[in-house]
Amino acid sequence: MKQRKSMSKWLLSVMMLALVLSACSTGNNGSGGDSPSNADNPGAAVSEPGDPFGTYDPPITIDAVRYVGEEVKFPAGQDIKDNVWTELYKEMGINLNYKWIVTGSEQYESKLNIAIASNDLPDIMQVNATQLRQLADAGQLEDLTAAFDNYASEDLKMVMDIEKNALPSATFDGKLLAIPSTQPVIGGSAPLVWVREDWMEKLNLPEPSSMDDLIAIAEAFAKQDPDGNGKADTYGLALTKDIGLNASSVGFFNGFGGFPQIWVEDAAGNLQFGSIQPEMKEALGKLQEMFQNKLIDPEFGVKDTVKVFESVTTNKIGMIIGPSWYPAWPLWDMVKEDENVKWKSYPVPSVDGGAATVQMPFAVSQYYVVKKGYSNPEVIVKLANLYYEKLYSENAEFDKYGQVVEGDTSIGVNKYSLVEVVNPNKDLIRQEELEKALESGSDAEISSAETVIMYKEFQEYLAGNNPLGWSGYAANGPDGSMKQLRLLNDEGKVTTNAYVGAPTETMADRKATLDRLEQETFIKIILGEASLDSFDEFVANWKKLGGDQITEEVNAWKAAR
Amino acid sequence: MLHKPSLSRKIFLGFNYVILIGLGLLCFLPIVHILAVSLSSKWAATAGVVKLWPVDFTLASYQYVLNKPQFMVAMWITVQRVVLGTAISMLLTLLIAYPLSKEPKDFKFRTQYAWFFVFTTLFSGGLIPRYMTIRDTGLIDTLWALIIPGAVAVFNVILLLNFFRGLPKELEESCFIDGGGYITSLWNIYAPLSLPAMATVTLFTIVGQWNEWFDGLLLMNSPEKYPLSSYLQTIIVQTNLTNITADDAAALADVSNRTFKAAQIFIGSLPILLLYPFLQRFFVKGIVLGSVKE
Numbered sequence: 123m124k125q126r127k128s129m130s131k132w133l134l135s136v137m138m139l140a141l142v143l144s145a146c147s148t149g150n151n152g153s154g155g156d157s158p159s160n161a162d163n164p165g166a167a168v169s170e171p172g173d174p175f176g177t178y179d180p181p182i183t184i185d186a187v188r189y190v191g192e193e194v195k196f197p198a199g200q201d202i203k204d205n206v207w208t209e210l211y212k213e214m215g216i217n218l219n220y221k222w223i224v225t226g227s228e229q230y231e232s233k234l235n236i237a238i239a240s241n242d243l244p245d246i247m248q249v250n251a252t253q254l255r256q257l258a259d260a261g262q263l264e265d266l267t268a269a270f271d272n273y274a275s276e277d278l279k280m281v282m283d284i285e286k287n288a289l290p291s292a293t294f295d296g297k298l299l300a301i302p303s304t305q306p307v308i309g310g311s312a313p314l315v316w317v318r319e320d321w322m323e324k325l326n327l328p329e330p331s332s333m334d335d336l337i338a339i340a341e342a343f344a345k346q347d348p349d350g351n352g353k354a355d356t357y358g359l360a361l362t363k364d365i366g367l368n369a370s371s372v373g374f375f376n377g378f379g380g381f382p383q384i385w386v387e388d389a390a391g392n393l394q395f396g397s398i399q400p401e402m403k404e405a406l407g408k409l410q411e412m413f414q415n416k417l418i419d420p421e422f423g424v425k426d427t428v429k430v431f432e433s434v435t436t437n438k439i440g441m442i443i444g445p446s447w448y449p450a451w452p453l454w455d456m457v458k459e460d461e462n463v464k465w466k467s468y469p470v471p472s473v474d475g476g477a478a479t480v481q482m483p484f485a486v487s488q489y490y491v492v493k494k495g496y497s498n499p500e501v502i503v504k505l506a507n508l509y510y511e512k513l514y515s516e517n518a519e520f521d522k523y524g525q526v527v528e529g530d531t532s533i534g535v536n537k538y539s540l541v542e543v544v545n546p547n548k549d550l551i552r553q554e555e556l557e558k559a560l561e562s563g564s565d566a567e568i569s570s571a572e573t574v575i576m577y578k579e580f581q582e583y584l585a586g587n588n589p590l591g592w593s594g595y596a597a598n599g600p601d602g603s604m605k606q607l608r609l610l611n612d613e614g615k616v617t618t619n620a621y622v623g624a625p626t627e628t629m630a631d632r633k634a635t636l637d638r639l640e641q642e643t644f645i646k647i648i649l650g651e652a653s654l655d656s657f658d659e660f661v662a663n664w665k666k667l668g669g670d671q672i673t674e675e676v677n678a679w680k681a682a683r
Numbered sequence: 684m685l686h687k688p689s690l691s692r693k694i695f696l697g698f699n700y701v702i703l704i705g706l707g708l709l710c711f712l713p714i715v716h717i718l719a720v721s722l723s724s725k726w727a728a729t730a731g732v733v734k735l736w737p738v739d740f741t742l743a744s745y746q747y748v749l750n751k752p753q754f755m756v757a758m759w760i761t762v763q764r765v766v767l768g769t770a771i772s773m774l775l776t777l778l779i780a781y782p783l784s785k786e787p788k789d790f791k792f793r794t795q796y797a798w799f800f801v802f803t804t805l806f807s808g809g810l811i812p813r814y815m816t817i818r819d820t821g822l823i824d825t826l827w828a829l830i831i832p833g834a835v836a837v838f839n840v841i842l843l844l845n846f847f848r849g850l851p852k853e854l855e856e857s858c859f860i861d862g863g864g865y866i867t868s869l870w871n872i873y874a875p876l877s878l879p880a881m882a883t884v885t886l887f888t889i890v891g892q893w894n895e896w897f898d899g900l901l902l903m904n905s906p907e908k909y910p911l912s913s914y915l916q917t918i919i920v921q922t923n924l925t926n927i928t929a930d931d932a933a934a935l936a937d938v939s940n941r942t943f944k945a946a947q948i949f950i951g952s953l954p955i956l957l958l959y960p961f962l963q964r965f966f967v968k969g970i971v972l973g974s975v976k977e
Contacts, residue, residue: 193934222904225917239811309929427924436730447929451936
């Protein structure tokens with residue numbers, strides 16, 4: 123009895139000690155850390171227009187962090203800390219000091235979250251929209267408005283002009299807090315229908331010019347034994363488990379006029395969430411029917427993109443909706459093994475015939491920011507200038523900073539740059555220039571060294587010397603997938619997320635839950651475990667569980683612009 | 684006279700064997716499958732035709748892995764952390780378990796010390812405070828960050844402590860009569876007698892050190908310093924394909940090679956697989972002894 127009492131006393135005191143200790147450490151963390159640099163006068167150096175490519179003398183050293191994609195390769199003797207780009211930075215008087223480096227963007231995101239939480243920020247870093255919002259709200263970012271105005275090169279301004287929403291999405295209370303990393307998302311994400319042309323010919327099927335045609339092709343592929351092995355082991359349409367997130371289903375919804383996971387403008391000019399619109403219900407009904415009809419792999423609910431690629435390359439599925447780059451992966455894996463395999467892309471058809479409007483994400487998902495109090499915030503603008511200058515401008519040295527050939531592998535050294543700002547229309551421009559060059563037989567009109575390399579590959583491929591060129595040609599050739607996207611884009615049939623701000627307060631709170639609800643409902647409907655009418659229930663729940671509030675916030679954001 | 688098993692016993696044994704063999708296969712077949720994939724051609728692996736026997740037998744993926752510096756570097760780091768980590772952890776475990784196994788009359792604050800250790804198993808500072816502590820102590824980005832923070836495994840201490848308590852006190856008294864102190868008693872009496880329990884704890888520690896991947900990702904500042912399991916995690920986790928551009932696609936196709944991944948997973952698990960048979964006899968005996976003599 124006595125012992126137990128003294129034990130509990132001890133326990134209590136140990137717990138109190140722990141509390142006191144933890145309180146101490148939080149106190150420390152709030153006031154300590156990086157106070158010395160806060161004393162500097164921020165922004166003093168950037169108040170006047172300066173040379174966008176000016177050299178620092180004496181050189182400056184910047185703390186940075188980064189990730190390296192798993193696929194990134196290095197020529198002999200170079201690594202991420204010592205390569206052509208770091209050399210270039212050094213020539214400009216910029217010494218990069220990497221505080222840490224990780225492999226892969228997912229690891230980067232979580233490691234950066236820890237750095238933010240423990241107040242261990244580098245001078246410059248890449249962040250996603252959520253992290254940008256978080257850091258901006260906490261007042262931890264340097265104002266880059268003056269730095270951009272005074273130091274951005276003409277090319278960088280031009281890129282930001284092409285994607286009109288890029289800079290506004292990085293602007294908080296009138297202050298530009300980040301340089302957006304624009305990317306050519308149209309080639310990366312906008313869906314097309316990829317069909318096995320050899321199966322189509324064999325079964326004598328017409329081109330998919332409406333959604334009904336597409337479903338008829340799927341039915342024929344599933345039921346008429348297109349591979350001729352006498353077994354019913356094929357499916358009509360590929361589908362991944364991420365319904366509404368992966369191109370395989372997004373493209374299908376687009377065909378019915380549904381735009382999952384993005385914000386679209388309704389007739390009254392208000393923004394509405396695409397996933398809850400009635401068009402989605404119609405498309406889900408069709409998918410349910412197709413699933414019952416065995417046109418879709420019964421195991422699709424557990425298959426991610428790479429698994430579905432495996433079904434495609436093993437001749438199980440003859441049609442997949444996906445982005446323009448599928449020839450490079452996975453289709454090339456098939457074509458090189460079997461020359462009878464033919465793949466062809468078509469624009470996603472609409473219900474009423476003709477091409478449907480397809481969706482792509484916002485061109486910016488990553489931002490470059492400077493820590494509050496860093497003395498040379500304009501350096502991030504200079505790095506962005508430099509990226510564009512060395513790769514895509516008139517003074518580009520693409521064969522040095524973009525792509526080098528070592529032995530018989532070509533290495534994309536452009537990936538070593540800390541900052542990436544790409545013309546959002548790069549893919550479209552490239553296709554157009556290639557097509558014109560093939561017509562005229564001369565590369566004189568081509569504006570970028572990167573495209574010239576591809577043009578030479580095309581010539582070799584067409585001469586029969588470069589079978590590897592197939593995938594580039596299928597995507598960027600005169601009848602390639604990119605051409606189809608370019609035509610769609612010219613007709614205004616490529617839409618994008620109308621909401622381009624950082625996640626709103628309720629989004630940050632609830633979006634994950636709402637997304638899960640959406641996923642579960644959609645999958646259950648397709649599997650037939652829930653009736654199609656449960657979609658209405660989902661819409662009601664979505665609104666109740668914070669969706670209405672998000673819609674209000676999103677429209678308030680729109681009104682404020 | 685031999686007892687003849689009854690029918691019901693036979694049925695019981697039959698089921699027993701079936702279930703145990705089934706469980707064994709559940710653990711064994713995935714490893715065989717990985718081995719088969721690693722020995723197959725890339726085409727066969729992607730096509731999904733490889734089950735338990737290699738298709739288009741080739742050693743290409745092993746050639747690739749053994750020529751890949753990063754894999755070998757990570758392997759070496761893991762070997763270092765396992766050897767150092769296990770040695771330090773075992774030493775500390777012994778030094779903590781021995782005094783705590785004494786009665787309060789021999790060791791006055793025993794209960795308080797015991798609570799101090801148990802407390803850490805119930806409450807922890809959480810991820811961020813842990814990270815900050817390790818950063819501020821300067822361990823970050825060194826091999827020691829993988830060893831020191833987890834060096835005292837309280838669960839192992841309790842296991843060993845209970846084993847020590849089960850040993851007859853008379854043995855230690857004999858040591859004292861011969862003029863030995865506590866240290867002599869620990870090294871010459873307790874440690875040799877508790878070899879089975881220590882083998883068990885050592886195995887736990889080795890496997891734990893070998894498998895731990897998260898601390899590598901968290902505490903190391905560059906991929907060249909990752910231990911093997913952290914490195915394997917980065918290659919196995921699927922790249923997010925939603926945000927890639929057309930130009931990345933071809934490069935990603937290269938790294939999606941399943942045979943390479945399978946070969947790395949298999950080589951990565953081989954040393955630990957080989958360790959089990961050697962330590963297993965201690966493992967079985969140790970657990971039984973520890974619990975029976977309580």
